[in-house]
Amino acid sequence: MMEGSHASGAAGDSLWQACIEQLAQELPEQQFNTWIKPLVAQVSPDFSKVTVYVANRFKLDWIRAQYAGRITQMLESLYGQAIVLELAITPREAVARVTPLQLAREMAAQAEPAAELAEENGAGPHKSRLNPALTFASLVEGTANRMARAAAMHVAGSPGQLYNPLFIYGGVGLGKTHLMHAVGNRLLEERPGAKVLYIHAEQFVSDVVKSYQRKTFDAFKERYHSLDLLLIDDVQFFANKDRTQEEFFNAFEALLAKKSHIVMTSDTYPKGLPDIHERLVSRFDSGLTVAIEPPELEMRVAILINKAQSEGTEMPEEVAFFVAKNVRSNVRELEGALRKILAYSRFNQKEISIQLAREALRDLLSIQNRQISVENIQKTVADYYKIKVADMYSKKRPASIARPRQIAMYLAKELTQKSLPEIGELFGGRDHTTVLHAVRKIGGERQQLAELNQQLHVLEQTLKG
Template sequence: MTLAFNDGSDTLADLVTHLKDQLRSEVPPGVFRGTIQPLQPLQLDELVLDLAVPSELHRTRLRSETLERMEAIASDYLERTVQVRVSVAQMRLSTDSAPGGGTVGALNDQRPSTSSTDLSSSIDLRDRAQKVPPAATSGGLEVGKYTFDNFVIGNSNRFAHAAAVAASEAPGMKYTPLFIYGESGLGKTHLLRAFGHNVNTLFPDKSCLFITTEEYLTQFVAAISSNSVPAFATRMRKLDVLLIDDIQFIAGKSGLQEELFHTLNTLYDLGSQVVISCDSKPDGIQDLEERLRTRFSQGLVVDVQPPDIETRMAILNSLAERIGFWLPSDVCALIANRVSDNVRSLEGALRQVYARSNLFNDAITLELAESVLRDLVSASEVHITVELILQETAQVSGYTVDQLVSASRKRALVEYRKIAMYLSRDMTNHSLAELGSFFDRDHTTVLHAIKTSEERLAERADFYDRYIKVQRAIQDRLRSAE
């Protein structure tokens, strides 16, 4: 849903007030008065916060690092990743006082001109999929974070990787659709995003969209509500490359299945490339129309399996290199032997070892790794549920489960909510969309919580202590049940 600039939305107004309050103490007073105070809200949607300033001079004063800080503050407040865009708009002065004193400019009824003054692209969000790299079109993940170069190849994924590389180098010419299946946390999403990255590198003129099935459904429902299904269908059917993640969530959704079937037929006839990921083979998807199941199987179906010990060690070394620290071989072997269920669990274990080392300035040794791994519970060894994680988080924090999944923005509560989301991602095999349903949020909120938790675990001792207390409470609960 979009919160328009003239709808009086409390969420939008509160967000901009919070943004200014945070920046007031971070920038010099003169800079605040000249660049931050004049900012006025335009609109807020799932991906972008649009702000306005009264002149081109005000806009040019905004430094890129200030914009990045604004995006970080807004994303943290909303608990999802958003981009901040600033445009020039005519304003009239109001006598209303701003929260911090002074007057604020109220927007005229006309929208700003974005033809030449927008700090970022002025392309309509509905068309962004055809204009920007896939990693930026969905979920806010960094462009270039997922590439074929940093995908670790082993016996468990070699065929899927080779098929993805070959198809991305000649999109639409072979393996369409390319259907990649496997359990959660094994790298399917990495392959899809890497596919999109490679297409954008080799064929910059081709339109390419990465989208989760949840996002596809959300956009389809919005199109129905606004009587714009034909326009939605046209946008999807004009793509050169369509990458759909977690297609298993289409089960039982007959309207979306009908729409997707016709879209796939059109793309196939036009020679476009389609890549799909799923947690099972096409035959394993429940409540799926047979004609769609046949279409999924028409190209090439490949799987990814849990990594073997050699691949797990290679993954750990690759991640350590990306984070920027040296991983001793004995510690690498220890983690690889202890954590064997999926890549996500491997990365979670390594990040916790690094966080402990970084926070307390300790060398990464076998003893330190043993201490960290002792508190870890592999999802493959015992069945851990999100409900259990929420219950133990509530017990440790003093909040109730209802409060943890509420819309409250109390700082301590928000941090415990993020910890519960992070542990749920690390200790269960649920997808982001599934986790979102447990917390009454969408998958982008969960993704943002995981990302910020990773950063805070390595930087803040108080956050790390809270995390460890919840993790150990879960461990104790499981031991008592044995």
């Protein structure tokens, strides 16, 4: 048997560990820690079956209903062949009945995992909850994150002064959380006694609810209002939670009054946040707002090579370029692709090459090739901006048509392997210089215009399914 990353055989260990790591990237942290992390697995010698042992019947039924299908898919994708997943109750607990109290606890863990985990981790007033591995040194810099990184470093060096609050926004897996942890870790290096707290917005919501239920608001205020640095992730989760927004506004005001610093992340810019009170949005927007973009090609290559080295493997540059060209959306997907390649290489005892990468990532590549075509981009953009698909190829030039057309050209260059001349041909036989102009124009404006940037994020996520 193996628990987490410990297995009877090195290859079985690698397979289960790769699967666990991939699930950790896909699932919310609270779900992963509650349901997946405790699982114990045994891989058969021929890799035809993986038996997962679960503590009790309630957990077994829940894992089967919610996660078994995805675990099987992932194991098969990593190994490259069919694998049977078997769920079983851990032998020493097989005859034990689940008491009503145990059942209630299990259901509470599902209903309020964030609160339970905070208590397990001892997230008290002086616990920072920082990940020490997430530093400025371990973050690959590129044009996609340069401004956000520079602002974060300034905050870490001079908290409570400029850029307060610092609001960082962007899509999933682009490194927003990494930057926040880096700020906290750098500040604690320089001021070990500083009160720093990293927290997800869901946990703040949970803390507010519990404080009302238990009438412990003095302790709540002592915890949050006395901080030197508050790092709060995914503030879009405050939407429609009036009481939480009220308490966060109070904490916000108290921290700014004592020159403490606040760093926040979100999936969109402040004015694009739905169902957040206007006075809170104006506070979010009162410091510095910076975006993190999907990483450009050279940055993606550097991330892959660096990450492979940290895993003790050399990735040939041409393989890194192949992967980087095909995995474009975010750092998390890049790291997931790398894990698949490393696991596939170990299982098959083959050197890392473009051909091996193509085999390891065949599912991902087939999805991309099927979904993201220039024609699909044209249709999606036309639908979004409420114009006709035929307008993409026409010679019409009013702004209401020319602008979406340029956006479609930009996305075609970003999301497909087509050359500029090929894209031009698919847009009514236009010259490649017209496409190049559109790509540069939209790419440049994306850095300046928050609204355009958000529209492009929406279109990209729609196209990637």
